[in-house]
Amino acid sequence: MIPQRSPRVATLGLDFGTASVRAVVVDCSSGAELGEGEAQYRHGRDGVVGDPTDPQVARQDASDYLEGLRSAVRDVLAAAESESGFDRRDIVGIGVGTTGSTPIPVDSDGQPVVFDPRFRSDPTAMAWLWKDHTAHAEAEEITAAVAEARLPYLGPCGHTYSSEWYWAKLARYLRSSSPDLVAATAGWVELADFVPGYLVDHLDPATVARGICPAGHKAMYDDEWDGLPSGAFLDSVQPGMSAFRYTTKAQASDTSIGGLSADIAAELGLRPGVAVAAGAFDAHVGAVGAGVEEGVLVKIVGTSTCDTTVVAGDRPLIEGLCGSVPDSIIPGMVGLEAGQSAVGDIFAWFASSLSPGPSGTSDRLEDLTSAAAELKPGASGLLGLDWHNGNRSVLVDPLLSGLMVGMSLATTAPEFYRALIESTAFGAQRIIEQFESSGVPIDRLVLSGGIVKKNPLLVQIYADVTDRPIEVAGTSQTCAVGAAILASVAAGVHVTTEDAQAVMVPPPERRVSPDPAAVAVYGELYRLYRRLHDAFGANGVGALSDVMKRLLAIRRSVTG
């Protein structure tokens, strides 16, 4: 049905990020990006609805997703059509990557409950954004319950459940919502599943298509135990949670879950029925767009990072990672995920909160970056722990916090800023160590994300700290391009994801090699970082591992 040899065959890739949705149209035979579109979310601060009394709250209004979808797609189609020879009816498939775990409470029709006028302004009824950390107690309970019952559920996730994940958030939701809100809630649907479901007009939470990526990495879904954890287990964590246990089989992201609905197609001028791929997380589709393969760690560096790689053969189970899931990145291989809870967020925080200079955060960041680039590794005497938003890998502990040591009366803002960049690089190195000590070699890094493009200093520091060559991804839309690549397989244009990658992954923008002198200095600093890491973190066994927790407990007790 789909013309394999049309003059132009293209796919649409959508990337629902933390602050905006981005869209690209990619030529399936050349990989050329024919256009880009972007729409900022309107609610909250940069799209995130917080709570001034609790910094762990991070929610989103689902209307932003739907408005953003329409706006970004209209823009990208208009942009692509300004290219010669492209017609929006050349689009043969749509792929979707989103943040996650970002579950949305929905009613029995699959509509977000926040659209119900009764709950329209209730943050609890909104989407629970990946970086919402309110469910830390529930995450700990799940970890403990799995361990106590000697269940296999957390083997692929490094034996620790995270407050950022699906079931912890659902348990917290059920505990903190009003009875009316709970009664109105029939399902808990990942944003990564909601968008494809919306596009094919199939949102019923019992049967909406679920992607293997969100299910396997965040919801303890695994074919080994027939899908999700048992209802009995779920109810043991939170009575009533078993009602949210879906039984559909999760699907790989190169699979078509159905055709674009006639209504939406008409509205956007697309052909009805074009293939919509199963959804996946942004970083996972981003890994595809960045050319992930064995031995390559893709780091999507944004407000946080998501680190992914793939491995053929047996599934490795690695302590402290966010998942080891067959088919989750490149179908046919095991997808491995780790991450750092804050990277760009740390730099933006520092520039806006602790840095003199011009009034705009981005101007300050630019000034700080230029000044920091003049400094030598180790010359500031500073060393930091990059845990300002907790630690995702390998400590899996949202209650850790940031630290800086080595300050003198001569310490400057650019030195502090550079030490923050370095601390995130040390955090990256800690993850690489964990992969390699578990038999997953990492030979090369591909970095992607806006920060990477704007900040060559960061890329060099990462190369020097990890002592590995780095490639900067050849597109600023790695996630959306990855979604478009997967859509090309779902649409049948390419047979496998690797085939599609070979044609559609853009060549790296640049390659950076480690500087041996800097590698030596950072090697020394990393050994010190590791000691601080283990003293303050180390899963409760470090000499100072209670300090950050106690500070948080004191904070809670005095702020009531």
Next chain:
Amino acid sequence: MIPQRSPRVATLGLDFGTASVRAVVVDCSSGAELGEGEAQYRHGRDGVVGDPTDPQVARQDASDYLEGLRSAVRDVLAAAESESGFDRRDIVGIGVGTTGSTPIPVDSDGQPVVFDPRFRSDPTAMAWLWKDHTAHAEAEEITAAVAEARLPYLGPCGHTYSSEWYWAKLARYLRSSSPDLVAATAGWVELADFVPGYLVDHLDPATVARGICPAGHKAMYDDEWDGLPSGAFLDSVQPGMSAFRYTTKAQASDTSIGGLSADIAAELGLRPGVAVAAGAFDAHVGAVGAGVEEGVLVKIVGTSTCDTTVVAGDRPLIEGLCGSVPDSIIPGMVGLEAGQSAVGDIFAWFASSLSPGPSGTSDRLEDLTSAAAELKPGASGLLGLDWHNGNRSVLVDPLLSGLMVGMSLATTAPEFYRALIESTAFGAQRIIEQFESSGVPIDRLVLSGGIVKKNPLLVQIYADVTDRPIEVAGTSQTCAVGAAILASVAAGVHVTTEDAQAVMVPPPERRVSPDPAAVAVYGELYRLYRRLHDAFGANGVGALSDVMKRLLAIRRSVTG
């Protein structure tokens, strides 16, 4: 000779601080301050000549002292004479307090060698300001040499010699100076001795009057071993150092060392021959001016703090303090000194280097203080170590550095600033603990210094952290007033320092009580502070006590 019952009998007190010299005229019968004068030093940055490549260098040009002396005295006399009934010839004595240990290399006439045109712009030839930390290796050598030879020299100084002190700086001077400069140097005279010697025109370094305060607290002078350490010991640390061993008997600061020289008297319109008291350190004379007595800890809070108290009876020897010296504060009692290497310096550093806001540091400090006052104890989740300029008491380690833990993406500049204030209060509490565990009870604190006047938040935090009532000294010129009080004894107006204090110490500006709720929270935070303190400091036995040192070593190796 001196009219004991003139209509007005007054003394002149001089306070040579880090950035300026201040002068007061005090009525000896009422304690009324009849006038103030101040002159900023002209050289360097705020009077301090640094080295951009080495933050440990802090020097001063002795010409600033002499110009500042004349300017401040002219101003204070003019101000006092604008009061009805005062005539500058009513002044019967002059007292001097200065920073220290701030030794000045002098030639055989006692003239600063920096006045020699050959060395006019050489920072090495300048005065080595108290906060110069370049002599840390030499201080360690002295500590080790005393311990190895089982000599008693460091018993009164807590068994650790400091890089801020006299002999360490002299050893460093002899090692780092050109042969010409060393050849031109005949003596090493504390600023506290140089100024009185200058006023009585007796500067010969072999016989210039030496105060017991600088000699006893910084130069290991003690009657028990016949004054200074032996020449053999000094030469064992640094060959040639014994040539700088003076043999004069050090004098208490209520002693007249001679009369004002006719030349200077004529120049300033004072009566020639009025008593000049032996010099002492600013914080020690400040303690007198603040009403120090047994059970009272006086903290002179400036760029750093100096903490002093007195105790009758046997001399206690306390680990990690800066000295336990008979007669050094109130003659007849044992003077005890401790200190914090940076307090106001930390706040100024933060406001100027790490804080958004208005462009002037003092405006920023004002804004930060207002905002920080709105926060509750413990609410920021932050905890710091106040070692940005090393730790004077009780760790005596200039190579320690600042630390902040607990940062989140929501941490604000006022929170960081408040945590810095709190960290200095915890440092103060650590010193109080050390006094009390050595049998010197501290029942009450008197705080003095410009910061204390301007920052009621700091005073409340200190009361809450130490759980002790605090008085704010009744004058902003505590040190100069203390020098004037001691001068009144040297001039024979009063018989003892206690007698003079009873009449001349101004009543406290205000009294502050601890808030029980805050005391409880700070008690918890202090226990955590103490753990960080011991892990990172603890004289080399803490679990992380090498981390700050290694960072500094890396810094040195890369900035070479």
